[in-house]
Amino acid sequence: MRKAIVFGATGQLGCYSALALKDAGYDVVAVGRRSSDGGFFSSRGIEFVGEFRIEDAKSFELLPVRDYDVVVNMAGTMPAHANRDMMPYVQSVVVGIVNLAEWMKAVNCKRIVFNTTPSDLAEHWDETEPIDDDASRSFPKNGNDHAVYAICKRAATDILEHLQISEGFEPCVFRHLMVYGWHPEANYFLDGVKRVLPWRSMVRKCIQGENIEVYGDPTRLKELLYIKDFASAVVKAADSHACGLFNLTGPRPYTLDEMVDGIINSFSNGTTQKLYRPDMPDTPQILLSRQKAARELGWEPQWGWYEACEDMRAECIQNPIELMWGANDPLDVIHE
Numbered sequence: 339m340r341k342a343i344v345f346g347a348t349g350q351l352g353c354y355s356a357l358a359l360k361d362a363g364y365d366v367v368a369v370g371r372r373s374s375d376g377g378f379f380s381s382r383g384i385e386f387v388g389e390f391r392i393e394d395a396k397s398f399e400l401l402p403v404r405d406y407d408v409v410v411n412m413a414g415t416m417p418a419h420a421n422r423d424m425m426p427y428v429q430s431v432v433v434g435i436v437n438l439a440e441w442m443k444a445v446n447c448k449r450i451v452f453n454t455t456p457s458d459l460a461e462h463w464d465e466t467e468p469i470d471d472d473a474s475r476s477f478p479k480n481g482n483d484h485a486v487y488a489i490c491k492r493a494a495t496d497i498l499e500h501l502q503i504s505e506g507f508e509p510c511v512f513r514h515l516m517v518y519g520w521h522p523e524a525n526y527f528l529d530g531v532k533r534v535l536p537w538r539s540m541v542r543k544c545i546q547g548e549n550i551e552v553y554g555d556p557t558r559l560k561e562l563l564y565i566k567d568f569a570s571a572v573v574k575a576a577d578s579h580a581c582g583l584f585n586l587t588g589p590r591p592y593t594l595d596e597m598v599d600g601i602i603n604s605f606s607n608g609t610t611q612k613l614y615r616p617d618m619p620d621t622p623q624i625l626l627s628r629q630k631a632a633r634e635l636g637w638e639p640q641w642g643w644y645e646a647c648e649d650m651r652a653e654c655i656q657n658p659i660e661l662m663w664g665a666n667d668p669l670d671v672i673h674e
Contacts, residue, residue: 341406342576343367345392345438346413348375348662350521350565351453355410358569359576360384367402371413376661392434398441406447408576411438417483421530424486431490435497443505451575453512454495454583456624457488468627471513471585483529495583502581510575510635512568514586515624518646519565520653522666540598541654542669544605551613552598554620559591561626564641566649571637580634585626588646589639594621597643604647605654605672 342359346352348370356368360382368379369387379386391397392413414434415426435452442450460478462469477488498509524538534542540550563586571586592600595612602610631637641649655672657665 339363339365340408340576341365341367341404342408342410343369343401343404343406344410344412345369345390346411347379347386348372348388349412350519351517351568352410352412353659353662354519354565354569355412355451355572356384357382358566358573359410362573362576364407364576367404369401369413372662378659378662381661392437393429395437395440398437401441403445406445408449408451409438409442409447410451410572410576411435412453415487417487418526418528420527422483427486427490431487432493432497435494439497439501439505439507442507448506449508449510449576449579450498451510451512451572452494452498453514454491455484455488456513456515456585456626457484458492458495458513459624460488463622463624466625468625469585470627471583471630483527508579508581510578510581511583512571512575512586513583513626514563514568515561515626517563517565517568518650520650520657522657522660522663522670524667524670537597537601538670540601541605544602544607544610545670545672547607547609549611549613550598550602551615551618552594553615553618554594555616556595556598556614557593558621558623559593559625560597560621561624562588562592562597562643562646563639564588564643564646564649566646567639567641570640571631571635574635574637578635582630582634584631584635584637585628586631586637587626587628587639589642591625592643600643600647603644604651 342364344352344356347356347368356366360366366384368384369390373389375386414430458475461476478485501507
């Protein structure tokens with residue numbers, strides 16, 4: 339049986355990656371910062387290692403020594419969960435990838451799946467055509483909270499490319515916008531200020547029978563990638579030796595209107611209406627090409643937005659990862 343180890347497994351990307359690898363027949367070790375997963379991973383036949391800090395080289399002594407076939411690294415501080423301090427990004431992303439690489443050399447594992455941010459393509463965001471996977475990379479020059487994060491993710495990706503040349507590593511790096519999926523936590527941080535995720539605010543308004551305001555031009559396009567498609571891409575990467583940067587998207591871009599319709603159709607009790615606000619700012623439109631992932635990984639997303647919304651509604655009701663993530667907020671409880 340092939341063996342995989344997933345870092346950042348107590349977060350959404352890492353958790354669903356670990357579950358998908360297990361379903362694909364891998365023997366999986368899940369590693370996270372939490373001291374306890376509430377018994378969640380053992381209930382799925384997955385070994386869990388907690389209280390792990392990727393920025394601390396001594397933490398790697400906690401890991402079981404095995405002949406791993408693939409490392410999946412979804413650990414690291416994200417702007418959505420942090421303030422504007424720079425050091426957590428440097429430590430968890432850059433120092434973390436160096437520590438991880440040294441450990442991989444020690445256990446003789448070359449294959450790694452990592453992820454990065456589309457903020458490294460900020461200079462291309464105004465383009466009307468989907469941005470190529472291998473377009474020139476930079477970072478946002480507007481001083482926002484993603485700048486240092488993008489710098490660190492780019493540095494970590496460059497380190498992996500160096501290790502591919504110098505040590506024979508096999509890095510597969512995914513670039514993607516927000517990955518949608520149900521989670522009991524509906525909040526995030528923007529420039530260090532805690533807020534409710536905009537799409538989760540829409541969900542709550544639907545559940546509570548309130549109307550939704552649609553800002554700006556409702557025909558603006560959005561890339562809507564579902565968590566289970568992301569996890570399937572991790573499995574494709576684990577099963578292959580393809581290296582490089584790969585954009586991940588949903589099956590097609592959806593208009594803001596379509597995005598809101600999907601949420602209303604799945605979460606509304608029938609009373610929610612759309613209220614158009616053309617006086618408000620437009621939503622960002624950033625389009626990514628995914629031809630490289632299809633060509634070199636054989637990956638195609640399966641979850642359209644409307645199907646994804648129905649699945650998120652089912653997971654909202656079931657809350658399948660409650661053991662680790664806790665109960666839903668009362669505002670998110672659907673009364674059937």
